[in-house]
Amino acid sequence: xxxxxxxxxxxxxxxxxxxxxxxxxxxxxxxxxxxxxxxxxxxxxxxxxxxxxxxxxxxxxxxxxxxxxxxxxxxxxxxxxxxxxxxxxxxxxxxxxxxxxxxxxxxxxxxxxxxxxxxxxxxxxxxxxxxxxxxxxxxxxxxxxxxxxxxxxxxxxxxxxxxxxxxxxxxxxxxxxxxxxxxxxxxxxxxxxxxxxxxxxxxxxxxxxxxxxxxxxxxxxxxxxxxxxxxxxxx
Numbered sequence: 001x002x003x004x005x006x007x008x009x010x011x012x013x014x015x016x017x018x019x020x021x022x023x024x025x026x027x028x029x030x031x032x033x034x035x036x037x038x039x040x041x042x043x044x045x046x047x048x049x050x051x052x053x054x055x056x057x058x059x060x061x062x063x064x065x066x067x068x069x070x071x072x073x074x075x076x077x078x079x080x081x082x083x084x085x086x087x088x089x090x091x092x093x094x095x096x097x098x099x100x101x102x103x104x105x106x107x108x109x110x111x112x113x114x115x116x117x118x119x120x121x122x123x124x125x126x127x128x129x130x131x132x133x134x135x136x137x138x139x140x141x142x143x144x145x146x147x148x149x150x151x152x153x154x155x156x157x158x159x160x161x162x163x164x165x166x167x168x169x170x171x172x173x174x175x176x177x178x179x180x181x182x183x184x185x186x187x188x189x190x191x192x193x194x195x196x197x198x199x200x201x202x203x204x205x206x207x208x209x210x211x212x213x214x215x216x217x218x219x220x221x222x223x224x225x226x227x228x229x230x231x232x233x234x235x
Contacts (some may be wrong), residue, residue, distance in 0.1 A: 008070040009212040013052070013110050013157065015117050016073070017194050017200050018103040019060040026059055026098055028184045032088065039083045041153045047076040050155040053121045055140040057128065062121045064108070066157065067203075077103055106193045107209055109201020113190075117200070118145070119182050134178060146175045149223050 014070050020026040027033050033091070040063075044051050048068035055062045067073040085098045108117050125137040134142040144151035145160070147169055156170075163170040182190075193200035199209040 008067065011066070013108045013114060014073065014105045015064050015108050015190065015200065016063040016065055016103055016193055017060060019100045021097050021100045021197040023059050027056055035087060037153055038085050039080050043076045044078040044153070047063065047072045047079065049073055049076045051153050052155060052157045052160070053118050053141045053145065054153065055121050055124045057124055062120055062124060064117055073105065080114045104194050104197055106197050108158055109205040111199050112202055112205070113176060114157065116182060116186050117190060119177055120187065123178070125184060142171065146171055146178070
């Protein structure tokens with residue numbers, strides 16, 4: 001089956017997930033994490049991709065990103081992968097692929113799901129019981145977004161900047177969003193959309209995506225198609 005073309009339209013935000021082959025670790029020490037972030041910073045700048053959030057888990061990576069053009073994200077991921085995997089294989093005395101196939105990427109409805117996805121990404125270590133609070137995890141964007149730590153990887157999304165008139169107000173508003181977990185139905189919607197590379201958002205958003213991109217943005221209807229009255233009359 002041919003691969004689906006990648007989603008893109010101007011201003012698009014995508015949730016990107018890349019997993020280790022056979023769910024094997026892709027980070028084994030702090031130096032691996034640091035080097036990946038250096039690679040991500042350089043590749044995102046070179047290929048014009050704004051990174052709004054990220055988390056580096058043991059065997060996979062989440063990114064929330066806005067590419068400047070249709071080829072920006074694929075080129076960034078190719079550059080990032082080539083540089084990181086080459087060093088990882090050399091240092092850890094291994095050969096072959098590190099990642100499980102190509103990365104997953106799904107469009108995000110910024111009006112309905114942007115902050116939900118930001119929380120989903122940065123709360124991954126909490127859900128995995130690695131830390132009790134997202135700010136305790138070193139390898140995510142949370143300290144930058146919620147507390148203002150300097151992070152050269154992160155570029156705030158315009159919706160984040162609209163949270164308040166200054167950085168302190170914006171960070172306070174953002175931290176308050178983490179007072180409650182992401183609802184279970186939202187977590188499942190994010191996971192389903194990412195797994196199958198559907199668009200994540202309202203029906204209207206998915207319809208607009210289909211019109212802009214020319215590809216299906218949601219699952220096919222379940223069951224047999226309904227017959228029209230005209231067709232029924234011919235049976």
